[in-house]
Every structure is written in structure tokens, then in C-alpha cells.
Amino acid sequence: MEDAIFVDDLVKSYDGRKIAVDHLTFNVKKGEIYGLLGRNGAGKSTTIKILTTLIKYDSGIANVLGLDVSRNGSEIRRRIGVVQQEEAFDFTTVDNNFKLYGMMWEVPREEANSRKEMLMELFELNELKKKRMYDLSGGQKKRVQVAREFMHDMDIFFLDEPTVGLDPIMRRNILDYIKTQTKKGMTVLFTTQNLEEADYICDRIGIVNNGKKVAEGTSSNLKTKYGALRTLKIGYSSDRKIEQKDILKNVDDEDIIEIDIGESEISVVSGKIENVVSQVLQNLSAIGVKSDKIMIDNPTLDDVFMKVIEK
Amino acid sequence: MRIPAFMRLTIRNIIVNIDIGTLIFMLGLPTLYLFVMGFMFQGIVTTGVPLSSGSTVSYTTFLAPGIIALESFTAGNIGGGMLWSDRRWGMFERIMVGPFRRIDYLLGIITVSIIFALVGSLIMLGFALLIPISVVVTPESILLSIFAIVVGTMLFSSLFLIISGLSKSMQAYNTITIVLFFMLDFASTAFYPITKNTPLWLRTLSGSNPLSFIANILRDSLISSISSSTFFYAGILLIVMLVLLGISLRIYKSIRSGI
Known part of the structure; x- marks a missing residue:
């Protein structure tokens, strides 16, 4: 054109x-x-x-x-x-x-x-x-x-x-x-x-x-x-107390930036979310926790902008 | 029919400038000067005012051509001030990226100044005839009067374009124009004649004031008689106008419309 x-x-x-x-x-x-x-x-x-x-x-x-x-x-x-x-x-x-x-x-x-x-x-x-x-x-x-x-x-x-x-x-x-x-x-x-x-x-x-x-x-x-950091959000309901080590078993430490375990939602921030998703879901399943919602936040243009400008 | 770019800008300038403030400035104040100042001073100057031709006229008759001359000054101020206003409020930049050339903008300003001056002068002449004053109407007097008004307006437009181009702040622009307004208005022959009793410094100031040249030409043309000194004033007026126009063009060219 x-x-x-x-x-x-x-x-x-x-x-x-x-x-x-x-x-x-x-x-x-x-x-x-x-x-x-x-x-x-x-x-x-x-x-x-x-x-x-x-x-x-x-x-x-x-x-x-x-x-x-x-x-x-x-x-x-x-x-x-x-x-x-x-x-x-x-x-x-x-x-x-x-x-x-x-x-x-x-x-x-x-x-x-x-x-x-x-x-x-x-x-x-x-x-x-x-x-x-x-x-x-x-x-x-x-x-x-x-x-x-x-x-x-x-x-x-x-x-x-x-x-x-x-x-x-x-x-x-x-x-x-x-x-x-x-x-x-x-x-x-x-x-x-x-x-x-x-x-x-x-x-x-x-x-x-x-x-x-x-x-x-x-x-x-x-x-x-450029929008490398993405957030995996998993909704769940379980009486069992979930610990970080349960979720991150067999997950490379370097792939995880931040993890937050709430009463009904777990969020995992990662630079390589594709490496993390299946392992985290497997780990939850292994301890008997069923997820009722799985969501991956897309990066925003803000993320791209910050990253490109910082570079 | 296509309207030339500078005429489109002239129409825009007329529409933008026709407001109550401009009307008071252009017509209200000169009318007050003519009637209030004219009749007040006439009560004091009972012997009349001497003209260059040797004859004597009433103060109001003397004042009328001066008030008409003021229209050139006021219109030039309004026109030249438009550059400042357009720069201040972003329209200069917008026009410069529109379907216009730089010269169109300048011509638009000068043309609107001349239109305002001619219309204002005609209205003031109408008021003066109500006083009444008697006016000499010959082809020469009409042509010379129009020459004085047009060239005088271009001179003052150029002067205010220079100030608009150089002023960095609104405060500076306003201060300079107010000082000039009082200095040029009152230290001129628009309101008072120069006599042998006038202090030398004031005689010099008034004698070199372009407004005096316009007032003198109009006075000679309209109420006295045209002589060689009338053409001398006209020549000086033209030269000063060309010099100021040249300077204003240089400054105008150097104005950065962007950053």
C-alpha cells in the first residue's frame, strides 16, 4: 500500500x-x-x-x-x-x-x-x-x-x-x-x-x-x-491451607517473579508464563485443590512502554 | 469565485476583532475626545487655534483632523496586536500549517488595519461634521487624506508588528503599547498645535512623531490648504513607513512559529 x-x-x-x-x-x-x-x-x-x-x-x-x-x-x-x-x-x-x-x-x-x-x-x-x-x-x-x-x-x-x-x-x-x-x-x-x-x-x-x-x-x-511479565490467576475453593512450596514444586525459581496466595485466588507473576501454567495446575491438582477459574492477564502497552524506554 | 488567501484571513480578522472592546477603543474614545475634550478646550481657547496657513480656527475644528489621524494609530495597534494575540493563543501556528503562506498572514493584518482605519475615519469625519466643522472637498484633499490614513495605518501596523514580534510576555507587550499610546497620542499635533511657547524638547518630540505628520496632512487637506509642507510631511510619512515595514518584515520572518 x-x-x-x-x-x-x-x-x-x-x-x-x-x-x-x-x-x-x-x-x-x-x-x-x-x-x-x-x-x-x-x-x-x-x-x-x-x-x-x-x-x-x-x-x-x-x-x-x-x-x-x-x-x-x-x-x-x-x-x-x-x-x-x-x-x-x-x-x-x-x-x-x-x-x-x-x-x-x-x-x-x-x-x-x-x-x-x-x-x-x-x-x-x-x-x-x-x-x-x-x-x-x-x-x-x-x-x-x-x-x-x-x-x-x-x-x-x-x-x-x-x-x-x-x-x-x-x-x-x-x-x-x-x-x-x-x-x-x-x-x-x-x-x-x-x-x-x-x-x-x-x-x-x-x-x-x-x-x-x-x-x-x-x-x-x-x-x-516486550510485554514479558504476565500474571496467572487461578480461582479456587478449598478448606486446605495452601502453601507456596505446594504450588511451585518442580517450577524453576527463575521463572517466578511474584506469588500471592489469597483465600479464593492465587496469582503468579512470571516472565515465562507458558513454562509455569501447566506445572502449577498439576501441583494444585496433586494436593486436591480444584480450580474454578483460570485467567492469564495480557501485558498492557504500559508494560511494553516501560520496558522499551528503560532499555 | 475563489477568495484570495489573504482576503480570507482579512475576513477572519474582521470577525474576530469586531467586539465591544474594539468598538470602544476605535470609536468610543475618539468620539469622547472629539466632543468632550473638544468643547471643554474650546471654552478655554476662545481666541481660536492658529493653523500653518496663518488662519485661525476653533479648537473643535482644529481637533477633528487629529481625531481622524488617531484612527490610523488605533487601527494599526489593533492589526499589529493581532500577531501577538495569535501567537499567544496558538492561532498563528495553526494558520501557518493551514492553506496559507506567511505573506498572506501579514497582508491579512495590514489589510484589516487599513479597513478599520478608513471606516473609523469616515465615522469620525461624520461626527466632526455634526459639530459642525467645514471641510474642504477637492480631489487633492480626498486623495491626500486617504494617502495619510493608509500610509499612517501601515506605519503603525508595522510598529506594532515589531513590538508583537519582539515581546516575550503579555505583560511586556501591554506595558509597551500603553506607554506608546500615551506618548504618541499626547505628544503629537493631534490634540494641540506646536507654538513658539511649546518647550523645545516637546516640540522636537511632537515634531518627530508620525502621528503629527498624519494629523498635519489631514489638517492641511481638510480644513486648511495644501502646501509644499503637506507634501513634505507625506514624503517623511512614506519613508518612515517603509523603514518600519522593512524592519517588521525582518522580525516577522524570524518569528519561529513552532517551538
């Missing part, structure tokens, strides 16, 4: 000293949602600023929609939508902010009106439309900031931590709406600190640290590769 974004060996430093983007390489396919994850100052926002033609890069390749960002700024800017990390709004009413966007992006008036009505409804902004932007809460402003981008058509949507300050329901609504738009061909480059939402929305994820890409893949690939 064609690349909507192609970044190769990209370098950006500030004042020739602080390297913000350090030989970064990644690509985003058309219609894909790609998440850039990283700690504060990892280079995510700088990468978005380069790709949206806001700042220049030092070396490497940065192509958007097949166009070099350093030479085709005007063409690229016509075809993208951007939600910056910082607040960005006009000092007027919510309604006017939408209208102005339609006018500035040359959306025909009738179409702009119908889009505005639809977005106001979808993003639950109807009650706020007469309010001035500075009277809104942080989350409400962010909602307007994301919603008004859909006033105009775009091939790629760049979102730099767009859900900060939003309540969980609205966050989910916005993510779902973005997902539906990608089905129509829109590509998304998304940065977030919220790993749960990256897990929910992103087709692929790139983790950056100190400007370098340190891991990349689908959420499940990353979890398999």
Missing part, C-alpha cells in the same frame, strides 16, 4: 546542539492510524511540526503524500488537518470558530453549515455554541479544536495529544469518529501519553525516546515482544 507519510533518517536539532529528532525512520500507510508514543521531550511534537511544514529539519527525508515537506509546503498544507498540543482558538464564539474554519478552508457555505451542525451534534457542542472560547473549560476547548478540523476535507490528520482534558466518554467518541474517517481513506498520525487510547485506536505504534525510534509494531506484536 502507498505511504502517506515517509520519514527516513530524519534529524532535527535546535541551535545545533539539542537533538530533538535523531535519525528517525518510519512510514505510515494510506488509511492507517499510526501512533507515536514517547515521554515528554521525546521528539514527537517536533516530528509533527516538521511533517506539517512548520519547522525545517536538518537532514534526512520527510515526505507527506509523496511530497517533500521542505519544498511543497503549500500543497501539503492544503491537504492536512492539524490539532496542536497547545490551545489554538479565535477569540470569538464556538459557532464563529466553526464558521471561520469553513470560510478559511474555502468550504462552500451550505456545506459548511451542514458540517457545522453535524459536528456540533456529534461532539456535543450545541449547548456551547453561543459561548466565547475563553469561557470554556480546557476539555471543551479541546473538543472544539478537534471537531472544527473536520469542517474541511483532509488526506492526513495530525493529532498531537488531542485528548488531554477530555472525559472518557467524549474521548471514546472522538477516537471512534476518527476511526470511521480512516475507513474513508484518511490517514492519521497520532501522539499521546495515554497508552490505553493508543492501544485502542492505532493500527501501528512507534515508540520514540530521545528522538530515536526504539520500537515499532502493532500493539499485539509489541506486547508479545
